[in-house]
Amino acid sequence: MSPKTGSVLGRYSRKAQEWPSCPLSLLPEDVLKRSMEVGVISDEGERAATYLQIDHSVVFQAVQDAFKGKIEILNTREALKRYGWLREYWWRLVKTDADEYTKLADSLWDQGYFIRVFEGEKVTLPLQSCLLMSTENLNQNVHNIIIAEPRSEAHIITGCTVHPNVHSGLHVGVSEFYVKEGAKVTFTMIHSWAQEVEVRPRSAALIEDGATFISNYVCLKPVKNLQMYPTAYCRGASSRVSFNSILYGAGDSKIDVGAKVVLQGEGSRGEVVSRAIATDNAQIYVRGFLLGEHGESRAHLECRGLLLSDGAMIYAIPELLAKVRGAELSHEAAVGKIAEDQILYLMARGFSREEAESLIVRGFMDVSILGLPDKLSSDIKRMIDATTARAL
Amino acid sequence: MDILTVEDLSVEVSGRTILRDINFSIPEGEVHVLFGPNGSGKSSLIKTILGFPGYKVLSGSIFFKGKEITDMPTDERVKLGMGVAFQNPPAVRGVKLGEILKGMMRNREEVEKRIGNILKELNFPTDFLTRDVNLGFSGGETKKSEILQVLAQDADLTILDEPDSGVDVENLQVIGAVLSRRLKGKSVLLVTHLGYILRYIDADMAHVLMDGTIACSGSALKILGQILKEGYSWCEKCPRVKGLRCEVFL
Numbered sequence: 001m002s003p004k005t006g007s008v009l010g011r012y013s014r015k016a017q018e019w020p021s022c023p024l025s026l027l028p029e030d031v032l033k034r035s036m037e038v039g040v041i042s043d044e045g046e047r048a049a050t051y052l053q054i055d056h057s058v059v060f061q062a063v064q065d066a067f068k069g070k071i072e073i074l075n076t077r078e079a080l081k082r083y084g085w086l087r088e089y090w091w092r093l094v095k096t097d098a099d100e101y102t103k104l105a106d107s108l109w110d111q112g113y114f115i116r117v118f119e120g121e122k123v124t125l126p127l128q129s130c131l132l133m134s135t136e137n138l139n140q141n142v143h144n145i146i147i148a149e150p151r152s153e154a155h156i157i158t159g160c161t162v163h164p165n166v167h168s169g170l171h172v173g174v175s176e177f178y179v180k181e182g183a184k185v186t187f188t189m190i191h192s193w194a195q196e197v198e199v200r201p202r203s204a205a206l207i208e209d210g211a212t213f214i215s216n217y218v219c220l221k222p223v224k225n226l227q228m229y230p231t232a233y234c235r236g237a238s239s240r241v242s243f244n245s246i247l248y249g250a251g252d253s254k255i256d257v258g259a260k261v262v263l264q265g266e267g268s269r270g271e272v273v274s275r276a277i278a279t280d281n282a283q284i285y286v287r288g289f290l291l292g293e294h295g296e297s298r299a300h301l302e303c304r305g306l307l308l309s310d311g312a313m314i315y316a317i318p319e320l321l322a323k324v325r326g327a328e329l330s331h332e333a334a335v336g337k338i339a340e341d342q343i344l345y346l347m348a349r350g351f352s353r354e355e356a357e358s359l360i361v362r363g364f365m366d367v368s369i370l371g372l373p374d375k376l377s378s379d380i381k382r383m384i385d386a387t388t389a390r391a392l
Numbered sequence: 393m394d395i396l397t398v399e400d401l402s403v404e405v406s407g408r409t410i411l412r413d414i415n416f417s418i419p420e421g422e423v424h425v426l427f428g429p430n431g432s433g434k435s436s437l438i439k440t441i442l443g444f445p446g447y448k449v450l451s452g453s454i455f456f457k458g459k460e461i462t463d464m465p466t467d468e469r470v471k472l473g474m475g476v477a478f479q480n481p482p483a484v485r486g487v488k489l490g491e492i493l494k495g496m497m498r499n500r501e502e503v504e505k506r507i508g509n510i511l512k513e514l515n516f517p518t519d520f521l522t523r524d525v526n527l528g529f530s531g532g533e534t535k536k537s538e539i540l541q542v543l544a545q546d547a548d549l550t551i552l553d554e555p556d557s558g559v560d561v562e563n564l565q566v567i568g569a570v571l572s573r574r575l576k577g578k579s580v581l582l583v584t585h586l587g588y589i590l591r592y593i594d595a596d597m598a599h600v601l602m603d604g605t606i607a608c609s610g611s612a613l614k615i616l617g618q619i620l621k622e623g624y625s626w627c628e629k630c631p632r633v634k635g636l637r638c639e640v641f642l
Contacts, residue, residue: 304485341482344444347466348476349492349541359495363486363524 008100012139012170014108016055019134024052024060030164031132038159038190039379040130048154049073049115051129055138056110070121071154072114073129076143079114086114089145093176093204093233101200105141105172112142112173117152117183126155126376133171133197134163144175148183148211156185157376160199161192168196168224177205179213181236188216188372190380193223195251201228209236209265216244216370218380220387222251222282229287231260234268234297244369245274246380248387249282249312258287258317263297263327270299273369277361277388278305278312289319292327299328305335306364361388393458395420395549395579396441401452403440409450410436412605418549423580423593425612428601429624434583435479437601438553441581442476443469457548475547477538479554479583483527489537490521493544503544510543513570531558539567543574551581556589568592587616600627 024032024042031054032042044050048067051074052060058075080086096106113129133140148154162169171193179185193199205213213232232241243259261270272288288301305314320329338360346356365384367377397417403410411433418424428434440447441454443466453462461469470476497503511518516536526534535555542550555571556564572592582593595612600619602608607627608615618626 339482340445342484342487344466345478345482345484346487346492348442348470348478349496350467350470350545351495352467353465355495359487359491360484363484363488363491366486 008104009139009170011137013135013137014139015135016057016110016138016140017135019054019057019059021059024050027059031134034161034164034192035130035132035159037383038130038161038192039157039188039376039383040128040159046125047128048123048125049127051075051113052132053111053113053130053142054132054134055140058111061113064125067123067125070118071123071127072116072118073127074114076112076114076145079145086145089147089176089178091176093206093231094174094202098202101172102174102202104139105143105174105202108139108141109143110141112144114144115146115156117148117154117185119149120151122153123155126157129156129158131158131160131171131173132163133166133169135169136166137168138166139170139172141172142174144173146175146185146187147178148180148185150180151182152180153184154186155188155373155376157188157190159190159192162194162197166197167194170198171200173201173203175201175203177203177213179205179207179211181208182210183208184212186214186216186372188218188370188376188380190383191217191219191223191226192221193226195222195253196224198224199226199228201230203228203230205230205232205241207232207234207236207239207241210238211236212240214242214244214371215259216372217257218246218383219255219257220246220248220383222249222253223255224252225254225256227256229258229260231262232270233262234265234270236265236268238267239265240269242271242273242371244371245276246365246367246370246384247274247276247284247286248365248384249276249278249284250280251282252280253282255282256285256287258285258289260289260291261299262291262293263299264293266294266296268294268297272299272301274303275365275369276303276305276314277308277364278314279308281309281311283313283315285315285317287317287319288331290321290329290331292322292329293324295324295326297327301331303331303333303335304364306361307335307337308361358388393420394418394455395457396581397455398441399453399455401440401454402450403436404448404450405436405446410604411440414452414606416599416606416609418579418581420579421577422596423575423582425590425595425598426581426583426601427587427598427615427619428585430585432601433604434601435553438476438551438581438583441551442466442474473548474551475542475545475549476551477535477542477553477555479557481526481534481538483529484525485527487525488522489525492525492541493521496541496545506546507540507544510540510570510574513573514540515566516540532560532563535559535563535567539571543570549579549581550575552589553583554585555582556584556586564588587619590616602627
């Protein structure tokens with residue numbers, strides 16, 4: 001461990017609680033409840049595959065019978081042992097020395113999941129994973145690899161959270177996505193942390209010819225600080241990427257979320273859409289960087305922010321860089337408070353001021369930007385409604 | 393009984409007096425029209441009656457169904473039975489038209505049926521219910537959405553702010569016919585600039601608002617006839633503007 005890595009690790013502990021493997025239904029109730037709050041469901045029949053890691057222990061990993069031979073889910077340590085070729089995908093899109101957190105994840109690596117969707121398989125049920133921290137002040141560093149083989153399709157929902165007794169910790173998550181020719185991956189990550197937890201996801205995706213990668217991010221609970229800036233390389237012809245985030249910053253949260261889209265293939269398309277609400281003393285930075293490297297490429301960035309308190313802040317930083325003629329890049333950003341004329345309009349329909357604000361806030365956190373199937377979409381909508389109902 | 397009474401009302405917005413000594417009342421079951429040139433204060437009077445916070449009552453009172461509502465919040469006035477179709481409603485991103493209608497419902501089943509019928513009568517596709525209200529709606533669609541909302545509410549006093557502005561002839565016919573049928577026997581305050589909607593709605597009385605004050609009150613058809621003939625310049629010549637009694641229409 002380099003001295004610098006040590007400084008990032010700081011006061012966090014590496015001594016994790018050991019968890020034996022067990023089916024989801026036998027998990028302690030409080031753990032189960034927290035997992036469910038980030039979209040994980042205990043009825044494994046409703047998911048094509050499940051991976052659950054608590055602290056540094058792999059507690060559960062299985063593919064439902066109906067999907068065996070179509071998908072694979074494993075912890076990354078076991079996967080690397082089983083498949084020599086996986087080394088070709090390991091630390092290829094994210095560099096170990098990118099920053100102190102990637103260095104930390106490289107030197108002190110605590111599992112993570114490997115998901116593989118076999119060629120041509122269109123998986124009808126979502127796959128789920130859950131990374132949970134159950135020990136106070138723990139450092140957890142996971143490294144995930146997701147490979148969608150040619151013409152495959154899958155929805156992955158991943159929830160990251162802490163045990164209700166945990167208030168502080170450092171979670172580093174490296175994720176590398178390989179979306180092969182004609183494949184489609186919808187990845188939805190839901191975070192629910194605690195006020196003293198630091199979070200550093202480090203993700204990148206490589207998207208080949210005719211492939212689509214949709215990356216959704218939902219963060220609704222307070223966090224000490226969270227910073228991520230995933231990159232998608234649209235290398236293939238007609239490759240597509242969408243980054244969508246729904247952020248709700250409360251308490252003293254510092255959230256810095258962006259996405260970088262690199263358009264390299266002919267006809268590649270990118271989209272970065274975010275909805276951010278900041279209340280209390282939360283600070284939210286919403287970034288986006290569109291880089292056009294191909295003359296026939298197009299991308300758009302859209303950021304909407306809503307401030308619910310004078311102590312909060314939203315800073316939208318859209319960046320566009322076109323390196324060749326013909327790359328079409330655009331952005332729109334709007335940050336402000338709830339418009340009074342909208343509140344009055346709804347009051348003129350008989351809603352109280354509070355009801356009107358709540359309707360507007362709930363509507364603002366528009367889950368339809370995530371492009372999810374109805375069931376997942378309504379689950380997330382329910383989580384958002386619960387958060388905003390408590391907040392208002 | 394009067395459903396609405398406005399007494400000696402003066403109103404300011406951002407420190408500027410925009411309405412002065414307004415007096416009028418609407419007996420239950422009557423249709424009253426508010427005429428006036430652009431900027432005369434028609435929409436401001438409507439917003440004051442609705443209790444919008446930016447419209448500060450300097451003096452005077454507003455009574456609705458016998459109850460003083462001068463200081464009552466907008467939503468309470470609406471719950472008491474006031475309904476409005478706005479001229480230029482704001483788009484509210486993320487809030488569906490159907491969601492608003494659902495929130496307004498008391499007896500769900502009955503209102504759902506009612507909404508279905510009004511949609512049909514207005515020739516307004518049901519998929520608008522799942523769209524963000526007024527977002528990307530055309531002029532005609534906005535009017536229909538407003539009229540749908542106010543008719544679904546079935547208010548004791550229906551306020552229509554220029555339901556005929558920015559609407560093409562075909563849609564005006566549709567809207568006019570629906571309003572005429574649905575508002576029969578109801579109390580209505582109707583704001584119109586050009587009076588087209590009066591081809592469909594029989595009005596009992598009209599008031600002309602000039603520069604923030606009621607310059608003239610009288611038969612709706614007679615006043616409309618004069619306005620169409622001479623424009624609002626006729627009202628400028630009106631003796632009431634100079635503080636004298638108008639002998640023509642009272």
